[in-house]
Amino acid sequence: MQHGAAAIAYGNPLYRYFLQGHVPDRLHFLPHYFPAGTGERGQAIVQGQFTFNGENFADPVPPWQPAAASLAWREAMHGFAWLDDLRALGTETARRVAAHCVTDWLSSHDQWQSVTWAPAVLGERLAAWIGAAEFFLPAMPEPAKTQLAVSIARQLRHVLRLLPGNLAGLPAVTAYKGIVYAALNLPEDGPKALGLALTLLLRRIAEEILSDGGHVARSPEVQFLYLRHVLDIRAALAHADIPAPPELDHAITSMTPALRSLRHGDGGLGLFHGGQAGNALLIDQLLDRAAIRGRGAKSLPRLGFERLQAGRALLLCDAGMPPTRGMDRFAHAGLLSFEFSQARERLIVNCGGGWNLGDWRQALAATAAHSTVTVANTNAAEILSMGGIGRRPRQVMARSYELDGVHSIEALHDGYYDSCALVHERVLSLTGDGGVLAGRDLLRGDGVFPYALRFHLHPKVQCGLVKGGQAALLRTASGQGWQLQADGQVLALESSIYCGDGTPRRAQQIVIYGRSGDNGGVAWKLTRLSGGG
Numbered sequence: 001m002q003h004g005a006a007a008i009a010y011g012n013p014l015y016r017y018f019l020q021g022h023v024p025d026r027l028h029f030l031p032h033y034f035p036a037g038t039g040e041r042g043q044a045i046v047q048g049q050f051t052f053n054g055e056n057f058a059d060p061v062p063p064w065q066p067a068a069a070s071l072a073w074r075e076a077m078h079g080f081a082w083l084d085d086l087r088a089l090g091t092e093t094a095r096r097v098a099a100h101c102v103t104d105w106l107s108s109h110d111q112w113q114s115v116t117w118a119p120a121v122l123g124e125r126l127a128a129w130i131g132a133a134e135f136f137l138p139a140m141p142e143p144a145k146t147q148l149a150v151s152i153a154r155q156l157r158h159v160l161r162l163l164p165g166n167l168a169g170l171p172a173v174t175a176y177k178g179i180v181y182a183a184l185n186l187p188e189d190g191p192k193a194l195g196l197a198l199t200l201l202l203r204r205i206a207e208e209i210l211s212d213g214g215h216v217a218r219s220p221e222v223q224f225l226y227l228r229h230v231l232d233i234r235a236a237l238a239h240a241d242i243p244a245p246p247e248l249d250h251a252i253t254s255m256t257p258a259l260r261s262l263r264h265g266d267g268g269l270g271l272f273h274g275g276q277a278g279n280a281l282l283i284d285q286l287l288d289r290a291a292i293r294g295r296g297a298k299s300l301p302r303l304g305f306e307r308l309q310a311g312r313a314l315l316l317c318d319a320g321m322p323p324t325r326g327m328d329r330f331a332h333a334g335l336l337s338f339e340f341s342q343a344r345e346r347l348i349v350n351c352g353g354g355w356n357l358g359d360w361r362q363a364l365a366a367t368a369a370h371s372t373v374t375v376a377n378t379n380a381a382e383i384l385s386m387g388g389i390g391r392r393p394r395q396v397m398a399r400s401y402e403l404d405g406v407h408s409i410e411a412l413h414d415g416y417y418d419s420c421a422l423v424h425e426r427v428l429s430l431t432g433d434g435g436v437l438a439g440r441d442l443l444r445g446d447g448v449f450p451y452a453l454r455f456h457l458h459p460k461v462q463c464g465l466v467k468g469g470q471a472a473l474l475r476t477a478s479g480q481g482w483q484l485q486a487d488g489q490v491l492a493l494e495s496s497i498y499c500g501d502g503t504p505r506r507a508q509q510i511v512i513y514g515r516s517g518d519n520g521g522v523a524w525k526l527t528r529l530s531g532g533g
Helices: 003-010 039-046 071-079 083-089 092-108 119-139 142-162 169-183 190-208 220-239 246-261 280-290 360-365
Strands: 050-052 055-057 305-310 313-318 338-342 345-349 373-375 396-403 406-413 422-430 436-445 450-457 462-466 471-475 481-486 491-498 505-515 522-528
Touching (some): 071 119, 169 220, 190 220, 305 396, 450 491, 462 491, 505 522
Antiparallel strands (some): 345 450, 396 406, 450 505, 471 481, 491 505
């Protein structure tokens, strides 16, 4: 149904009557509680602060429709996933705020609207309400409890009219989880709704989960959230004594090691393709739930990530093509970018991102916001203003190997070939003790253009130039020292931005400037200094 026709049909007050049917007097299926929020965010909500990916709106509580709010903010607000934060806080005040917000929504928004009743938002809301009902129901007045059950039934019947629609990726699995939760509460409509949701879910899994367990969006954060929703669905089926399809178990078995491969030593996720580091404790708990033992893979060739680990040092490298069209809404142009950490401390990072950071989003998606080479101050892949990738490389290749105790990655991409007739080749090598990371970056081809080789630093890393700018001394919060130098090159120390936790923070970056064709590339080395933490 086209948008205009939908507004006429679904916006008609009589449409509510088409969604009527049998409604149980209470919610009889409440899934097991699995922590997904943080008390810190819950406390902010109690204080009237609703912040989603850096965009904040405050009182009145709740602020359902601020005039200046972005579409993404409104979708998050009406999706109610933030109830998990109130539950994580766990106070009686948090319980009352949760109950008040749900009750207020039922009285003000329990009718079709194009944004708030879109399948992904509606499904997320159903999952959030039913998942947190055990927490907030004791604080709701009895009439509101009845209204809640009626609303869940009507929303389920509405979303079933829209499926399969064009849902894909994270919005799809989010919507299907809400449908499963609601279906298990509605004996009349439930079996049909459950069967449809599982059929569509398995179709999406077959199309979106690669053979190495990675999700085609190539975002570590999407990997985490997608796996969480799949685990929630499997747990709900088990709680209802319904056998899970074997394809669901297979997806969990393959996705879990891939998620492990995308973590740093601090337990957080690598900052690639719009994602954030996330909460290490919640990631640990999710992996425990998956109950798939073993380590992460050293290489995820289908997903396009390479991993070097030696001693307590860890490197993650984006060595794959940009995400496929349709899955690239939040993709970045950080081809061959890498991140490097030692134990629980991050040194070299990408700038990060988020689903919605307003004016920051496009800047954070740029090649220059990543620890890689930027040519002619342009992007290695075109970042579209409305999200997604336009012009993209034809080829990205990588291989990893170990020789004489040294772990290495060789990679290249031709994202600059059409514009500059150049191919970026990168070699990264990590010694067996993790004490030396050596790199070589070469722009091969006929074009002669200026380039910038960037090393973005985590905000907790202090940095200063020495030896007349020919080397940089880095010091982590624990006091561990590192030295970065490049043969025959002068380093520049410039400002940077870090959004690994969703809020822009000041940071620094080391930059090496040059022109392609001047020499055989740039050889550089990051060396751990003796002493320190």
